[in-house]
Amino acid sequence: MVQGTQSLIRLASPDLHDEDLERVLNVLKSGELVQGKAVEEFENLLSGFTQIPHAIAVSSCTAALHLALISLEIGVGDRVLVPAFTYPATANAVERCGANIELCDVDPLSYVVTPESIEQYLKSNIQNQFKALIVVHEFGFPADMKAISEIAKRYGVLLIEDAACALGTSANGHHPGFYSDAACLSFHPRKAITTGEGGALLTSSSKLMEKFKQLRNHGINNHNGVFDFVEAGLNYRLTNFQAALGIGQLNRFQRELDARKKLAAIYMEELKSLTQIRLPKLSPGHSLQSFMITTQPGQRDDIKRSLANLQVESNLGAQALNCLTYYQNKYQFTRETCPNASTLFTAGLVLPLYGKLTPDNIRYICECLTKILGEGQ
């Protein structure tokens, strides 16, 4: 391990090429800055890549979640089942519609909800019908959407996918957006492709597509060139220069996915004998937006500091909603409400994973971890 000469290995790093910057510059020079041609091209590419008929670009995944919820008429007093281990935006969007959340704990190895847990929850709450269920493909792990969508249908529950981390995920042979009413993507810089801020909705429903487009653009309806404001809409549009940044990355994305898969396999091999950490479950449909291990209770922050001293960035993975002040105050949740999510929140550690890293970078990170844990001598 050559420590002194090691340059910093960042947790995430967007794969931006000169051609991407040129595309952005051309848009800036054209003067067509707001939603227009580049956004349309980006949407067409997204729809082609995911094979979901409609892709609607918006300003963030949070905006996409909000649009999905209001378009499906989820509002005051409604109940929405949400996984406890996620980024808070999943639940915040529900709260901002005036609806209430219920939490479902996640599997401790895949970090996502299972059909069994969803069914148990819906069964035991038959008196208090849920209006909707949000499935989060955390870090890109594909939740079992075929089974979950059958359960949702049986209980008459609307289904939204929070696919913020799941561009390129394949759940039961299909991209998020296939088994649900809508899937929501994020293009924040921590995600596998970025537009700075940005997001998109994927749906097979042309009716929902129309609704999403109208609501992202102030509720404007354009009928044969006659404009009218037919809804109390919002401004959730993506700009042309943001979309331009995403186009090249999307064209190269299959290569990025393949590279992540190879690097994740090295992590799995190199770390498999460490006794003080737990490795994640992988699956062929996993898009590997992040690679999170679970440490022993109380060790995570020390390990993170030691990795930083060895020039390796790492971070916590996601939040447990039952451990956050707002949700504890409103719903009286405790750590014990969803114990798996609580453990992942306090002991989960995300390690660097992206296509620009080399196998040697990953081996170096694994050596550092082995040394910090005092194993492998």
Ligand SMILES: Cc1ncc(COP(=O)(O)O)c(C=O)c1O
């Ligand atoms: C699971 C999940 N949902 C929603 C979001 C929010 O995405 P955005 O920052 O694009 O609004 C994130 C962002 O990290 C996320 O990880």
